[in-house]
Amino acid sequence: MDKENKSRLELNEEVNRLESALMRGRGDRRQFLKAATAAGYSMAAATSMMAFADRAFAQQSANRAALTAEYDFIVCGAGSAGCAVARRLADNPNVRVLLLEAGGSDNVPQVMDGTRWPENIGSERDWAFKGQPTPTLNGRTPPFPMGKVLGGGSSVNGLVWARGHKNDWDMWAEVSGEKAWSYESVLGIYRRIEDWQGPADPKRRGKGGEVYLSLPEAPINPVAPALIEAAGDFGMPKVVDLNGEIMEGEGGAGMPNLIVKNGRRVSMAVAYIHPIMDRSNITVLLGAHVNRLKFKGKRVTGVEFVHEGKVHTIAAKHEVILSTGAINTPRILMISGVGPEKELKKHGIPVVQKLEGVGQNFQDHILLGGCMWEYFTPEPGRNNSAEFTFFWKSDSSLRTPDLQPFLEEFPYTSEVTREQYTIPKAAWVLAAAIVQPTSRGHMTISGPRPQDPPLIYPNFLSTEQDIKALTRSVEICRELGNSKHLKPYAKREIMPGELKGKELERFIRNAAGTYFHETCTCKMGRDEMSVVDGKLRVYGLEGLRIADGSIMPAITTGNTMAPCVVIGERCAEELKQQYRI
Incomplete structure (x- = not known):
């Protein structure tokens, strides 16, 4: 087989x-x-x-x-949201769209083969951002990988499609004042864009859309079904569809939805952009680094970018859409004169629009490099090399599940734990994680030039609630991994073992890091720290919207690719309505 x-x-x-x-x-x-x-x-x-x-x-x-001097719309960034925006606009043959992507082609084996996604980390397809020394991580400087390739994060991530919990979307609708962000409304978007190959659920799942979704294909790594059985014994519902009814309730365990078809990753570039590359009204420009926005008063008129060593300035007749991610989007805004007044003046940048929330409210799911077991008999990674996950609550009084550990079918570690433990070549990890963090960080710029690196202060695990939640996540992972169902696949536990109290906390702070879900730095809302309104328009400016994970008021429960696609779809809806296209 x-x-x-x-x-x-x-x-x-x-x-x-x-x-x-x-x-x-x-x-x-x-x-x-x-x-x-x-x-x-x-x-x-x-x-x-x-x-x-x-x-x-x-x-x-x-x-x-x-290339012309003007396009109707310029979309900066061909990631999960940017691909969706560009496609929906270009579906009208009378609309001219320029899609700018700093990275290169997605035609590489490490992108197409879902089992090889870890090879993208640190490669030319990764922006390779690093956090500043973080006291709450014992002074570590955590890496923050982000996709720099056609398809963005959807081309380099772990291929998991997780929709977000009902409570997430209803909260977004409340803080934005827009019912279109509610769970019921977003369900309509998901049904329209999905081509779901799993069990039918007409209320929640769609068929025939752009995004091909399936469950992991046989053969499955045997650790995954064993963990599902262990989770069932623990008391978690065993479910086939982790984007079904459980995303309205208490959680459950199973195999994730994946963006895989015939063995190939179906990135958002594959789903949205590849099928329209033969159209004359969309130009996809790779290797195009956006320097800054161009203004006439308070109106964004276009963008300045570098392509093949030359600086170009191209105008947008209607609007510019920033879809460059939760680190690059606030960076571009600040370099362009939009952001916290004190930071802009510090670097001699003229203030075009004071927005104190730009770069603030940084959030990420926290993923732990452990817990790890050595295989009795080595098993290769299959599908996405991560065929099991669960959503659960660290405290039963919580409204929404706040834990989402993942099976990693390879020895996944942090830079510290790989030095502290003897790591066998053949090992699997149940990576403890929290997906409703209460810690908040921020990012800013280090200088006024586009090439000046961003400064990221993640502030992970800075609240007692986050430490308690991640500790509980480790405890559950160890209980599942050491259960009778995993005995055939666990020769021995590598880490953390029977640590307690301060020793366990030290391990957690050494092992914790990014889930690669950087978000929330240009949040949507109506308070003084909000950057965009419910229609994704940047406050105080005309001709500019943001459509990427930076607009999340709070990070969604689960992997963020699918919500970013919804953000792109919602942005396109608003643009099409305003300009009647």
Whole structure:
């Protein structure tokens, strides 16, 4: 079975690679047809795929060669939200869209093969941000990976589609004053955009949308079903769909929804942008680094960016949409003169619009590099190498589940724990985590130039509630991992073992780090620290919206890719309504 599955995956990967190469004008047509027919495509289907790739390459080449001085909309950042915004705007053939992405092509094995996502961390597809020394992490400087590639985080993440809890969305609707952010409204977006391959749930799940979603495909790493059984014994509901009814209630355990089709990652670039690359009204410009926004008074008129060593300034007839993520978006705003007055003046930046909330309210889910067990018999990573998770409460009195540990089918550690423990080559981890953190950090700029690095102060685990929650998360992970169901797969526990009190707290502070879900630095709301309103317009300015994870008032329960797509969809809805397109 493994051999057959591997052969199928390899064939599809070859088709994907060759098709992507054709779209960049570098493919071999004969090899593509041979690979496609070997993978089971009919000659007609393979020929159609090849013809589209040829058209896409020719059209994008022409679009890039003929950059104009003005577009109707400029979308900065081709991540999860940016791809959705650009696609919805470009669906109208009369709307001209320029999509700027600082990173390069997503046509690389580390992106397409879902099991290889850890290889993207620290690569050229990662902005590789680092936090400042953090006292609450024993002085550590945690890394903050973020996607720098077509598709953004959706091209380099762990492929998990988690919608967020009902309470998250209803809170957003309350603080923004916009009913369109409510859970019932957002459910409509999810139903429209999803192509769900799992069990039918007409109230909550969609079919036929752009985003292909499935459960992990067989063969599954045997640790995952064993953990599901252990969770059931613990008292958690065992569920097939972690985005179903449990996201309205107390939580449960199971296998995650994944963005995988025929063995290939279905990033938001694959879902939203690849299918329209043959259109003349959208120009996708890779390697385009946005320097700053351009203004006429309080109106954003366009953007300045660097591409192939040259500085370009291009105007937006209607609006600029910043979708560059929770670190780059506030950085670009501040360099452009939008942000906390004291910080701007400190760096000699003229104040265009004072907004004290820019860069504040930094949030991230906290993921722990442990708990770890050595395999009895080594098992390869399958699907996304993370085929089990659960949502649960650290305290039964909480309204929303605040824990979401994940199985990592490889020896996942922090930079400290990998030095403190002897790590075997074959190990699995149940990474303890909290997803309703109460700690708040901030970020700012270190200078007035686009190349000056951001300064990130995560302030992780700075509240007693977060320490208690993560301690409880570790306790539950250890109980599951050391249960009878895992005995066949756990030769020995590597970390943390029977630590208590201050020793356990020291381990947690040494092992804790980012979940790669950096958010909330330009929050939506109506108070004095809010940066955007419920329609994602930046306060005090015209012609500018933000559509990325930075606008979250509070981080959602679970992985943030899916909510970011919803943010992009909501932004497009507002733009289409305002400009009647």
